[in-house]
Amino acid sequence: MKKYFSKWAVISLVLVYLVIFAGAFVRLTGSGMGCPDWPKCFGYYIPPTQEKELLFTAGKEYDKGQVIIKEESLLIAKTDFTSKSTFDASNWEKYTKHDYAVFNPLHTWVEYINRLFGALAGIACIVTFILSFWFWKDNKKLILLTFLICVLMGFQAWLGKTVVDSVLNPVKITTHMLAALLIVAFQLITIYAVQKDKKTLGFDRKFNWILVISLALTIIQIVLGTSVREHVDTISETGAPEILWLQNPSLSFYIHRSFSVIVLLVNLYLFAQNKKLNLGFKKLNWVMILLLIEIISGIAMYYFDFPFGTQTIHIVLATLLFGFQFYMILESNSKKNNL
Numbered sequence: 001m002k003k004y005f006s007k008w009a010v011i012s013l014v015l016v017y018l019v020i021f022a023g024a025f026v027r028l029t030g031s032g033m034g035c036p037d038w039p040k041c042f043g044y045y046i047p048p049t050q051e052k053e054l055l056f057t058a059g060k061e062y063d064k065g066q067v068i069i070k071e072e073s074l075l076i077a078k079t080d081f082t083s084k085s086t087f088d089a090s091n092w093e094k095y096t097k098h099d100y101a102v103f104n105p106l107h108t109w110v111e112y113i114n115r116l117f118g119a120l121a122g123i124a125c126i127v128t129f130i131l132s133f134w135f136w137k138d139n140k141k142l143i144l145l146t147f148l149i150c151v152l153m154g155f156q157a158w159l160g161k162t163v164v165d166s167v168l169n170p171v172k173i174t175t176h177m178l179a180a181l182l183i184v185a186f187q188l189i190t191i192y193a194v195q196k197d198k199k200t201l202g203f204d205r206k207f208n209w210i211l212v213i214s215l216a217l218t219i220i221q222i223v224l225g226t227s228v229r230e231h232v233d234t235i236s237e238t239g240a241p242e243i244l245w246l247q248n249p250s251l252s253f254y255i256h257r258s259f260s261v262i263v264l265l266v267n268l269y270l271f272a273q274n275k276k277l278n279l280g281f282k283k284l285n286w287v288m289i290l291l292l293i294e295i296i297s298g299i300a301m302y303y304f305d306f307p308f309g310t311q312t313i314h315i316v317l318a319t320l321l322f323g324f325q326f327y328m329i330l331e332s333n334s335k336k337n338n339l
Helices: 002-029 105-135 141-165 170-193 205-236 251-277 283-303 310-338
Strands: 067-070 073-077 092-094
Touching: 002 105, 002 141, 002 170, 002 310, 105 141, 141 170, 170 205, 170 310, 205 251, 205 310, 251 283, 283 310
Parallel strands: none
Antiparallel strands: 067 073, 073 092
16 A cells, blocks of 8 residues: 555645645635635535525425525525425524625635535545555654644635635635645655655755745745735725726735845855756756746736736745745755765
C-alpha cells in the first residue's frame, strides 16, 4: 500500500488547489451566498435549478430541513409532511442565522460545485491518512501530518459554514484563505517526505534565509490582496460599473501595489543568486513566470477595468507561488540538514 501513498498525497494536493480555484471563481461571480445554508444547499443535497422549486407548493411532500423562500425569508420545514392546499405556518420555522433569501441558479450551482470539490479533497485527504499507517515503522511523522491535514480540512469546512452564516464576513474569508495555505504547506511536507529521487541542490545560508523572507512577503501580499478585494466587493455590490471599482482605492490597495515591487526585487535577487552560485533551484523559473503573470493580471485589473477571470487568476497564481516557494524551502533546509 506504500506505493499508493505518494499518488494520493499528490491527488489531495491537486484537489485542494481545485478548491482554491473554485473558491476564487465563487468570489469572481459573487456566488458566495449561492447556497445560504450549510452543508446542504436550500435544504437539498442536490440544489434546485429553478426558483419555483423553492416556493410553497400545495400537495407537495416536504422533508425535515427542506427550505422554501416566502416573503423574502428562508423557512425551514420542522418535520416531514405533505402540504395542504393553503400554507400552514406551524409546519415551518424561520432560518435565523442570517436574513439572506435570494435564489440565483448560477450562483447556487457555482457555490455547490465549490463544495463538491471540497468534499472530494476531504475524501482524498482521509485516504492519504489511512495509507500513512503503512509507514508506522519507517516514519510515524507521516501519520501525524496526514491527521493534521484531515483536521484542518474539517476546520475549513466548519469555517466555510461560518462564512456563509456571517454573510461573507471579510475576516473569516481571509482566515479561510490562510487555512488553505496551511493545508497546502502540510501537504507539501508530506509529499517531500516520501519523495524518493530528491535532486542534488546546493546550499547557501543567506539564500536560504531570503527564501523564507520571500515566502513571508507572499503571505503578506495575499492578506493585503484579500483586503483590496473586500473594498472592490463593497463597491461592486452597489451596482457600480467596473470602471468605478478602484476609482477611490483604499490604503491597502496602495500598500499592496507598492509591496509587489519589493516581492519582485527579492525574487529577482534569489533568481540571480541561484544562477551565480549554481544552486540548482529550477523552481525559481516557475516563480518568476508566476510573478510576471501576477503583475500583468494586476495591471489589467487596474487599467483595463477587471477583465473577466483576472481576479481568479490573480489569487490562484498567488497560492501557486506560495506552494513553489514553500517547497524550495523544504529542499533548501533538507540540504542544510545533510551538511
